[in-house]
Amino acid sequence: MLVHRNLSWSAIAYYTWKSMLYYLLLSVAVFLLHDYFEVIKLHLPFSTLTALSTALAIFLGFKNSNAYERWWEARQIWGQLVNSSRSWARQVITMIIPANAQEAQEVRALQKRMVYRHLAFVHGLRVFLRRPKAYNETRQEEIYEETNEYTDTVSFLSPNEYKVFCHKNNPPNYLLNLQGDDLRRAYDRGWLSDYRFVQLEQTLVEFNNIQGRSERIKNTPFPRQYSFFSRVFVFIHASLLPFVFVEELRWASIPVSVIISFVFLCLDLVGERTEDPFENRLEDVPLTALSLGIETNLKKHLGDRNFPAQKDSSNGVVL
Template sequence: MLIYRNLKWSVILFYTWKSMLYYLILAFVVFLLHDYFSLLELHVPFTAISALSTALAIFLGFKTSNAYERWWEARQIWGSLVNYSRAWARQVITLVKAENPHQNSAVRELQHRMVYRHMGYVHALRVFLRKKHQYNQQGQEEIYEEPNEYSDTQAFLSSDEYEIFTQKNNPPNFLLEQQGKDMRIALDNGWLSDYRLIKLEETLVEFNNVQGRSERIKNTPFPRQYSFFSRVFVFIHASLLPFVFVEELGWASIPLSVIISFVFLCLDLIGERSEDPFENRLEDVPLTAISLTIETNLKEQWGDPRFPAKKDATHGIVL
């Protein structure tokens, strides 16, 4: 997630340089053909490009607005995960208890397993949502991304459980199933009453809801027709601009058409880069930072002072 108000131009050019080079070459060629070789008589009326610009701006505004709604929904989902995670740790610590003092150590072990397994679940869900992202549109590795491996969960699970966990098609869901089994153990041993079991189950269901809503956003792409036609329309608009200005502005048509094309290109890229919030990219929801926040909160609730190292923003980016 970008947190600085000002973006580095190196990052902007990383995604725009190819299009910008095309805009510049096209404007330069049109100028040369018109002013120096008198080979170009085509002139596009300003009213035509004005109508196209208005329609394109409305179209890109609609795309960007809906892409942001997807991003914001994803952030809200993971915000609720923070809240329910804190509630889970509190409920496990306070509601799971033994009437027989001799069973306190066994209860404590069960509580530890359930609290720390949830930390593993949060990290596993982060990896699960990001795992399919490998390359950007240019076939190059994304800049400002980080390793995305299930090994991050190993410290929170037993060795046997971790081995089974890595073989599952949906590892996070497997951990929720294990939580349910431990709740059944607690009920059978008298460490949970029916009422307290229901309260824990309600929180566990919320984790299912968080995961399901996240998977819906991940697995349902933004309608491809919007992405495709926005690129086409931006390309057509940029290709026509030099023909509009060269007649009246001469050489000044080169920087003017490039600047205007750059504005529409950025509007298109803002929507495109915001529509998929779980791709381990610099504009995404900061799943790693949220996961570390949950881990820190739960360890504090448990009384474990070994908090994870906080990752500071690098170049104004929090992952």
């Protein structure tokens, strides 16, 4: 997630330079052919561009609004995961109660195992959501961390659990099943009453819902027709600009056409790079920072002071 108000022009140039080079060369070619070499005298009326610009602005505004809604929903989902994770740690520690003093150490070990397993769920869900997908067009250089390794979960799971976890089709869901098994054993041992068992089970259901809502955004692409036609319309609009301005502005049509093309190109790119919030890119929901925040909070619940190091955000990016 970008946090600085000012964006890096080098990053902007990285994503726009090919299109801008085309717009520049086209503007220069139209000017030379029209005014200098007098080969063509093609001139489009300004009203043509006005109608197209208005329609394109409305289309891009609609696309960007819906793309942002997807991003914001993803952020709300993970905000709910933060809150529910804190509730889970508190419930596990306060609601699972030993039946006698001899079982206190065993219960304490169970509480720590369940809280740590939840941390594995959080980190595992982050990696699971950032895995590559079939329709993903993201270039490899845009990825900022490994998306197919669950190494962050090693310290929170037993060796056997981790081995099975890594080979599951849906690793986070496997951990929720293990949590349910431990709850059932705690209930059978008398460490949970009926009411407390139901409360903890409801929290697990909430984690299932959070994962399911995240997977819905991940696995359902933004309608491809919006993305495709926005690129086509921006290309057509930018290609017509030099023919509209060359008659009146002469050589000045070159910078004017390029600047207007840049504006519409950036509007299109903003929506395109916002529509998929789990692709591990600069503009995505900061899953890594949220995961580390959850880990810190839950370790405080357990009295564990081995807090994770926070990622450096001095470059204006929170991952």
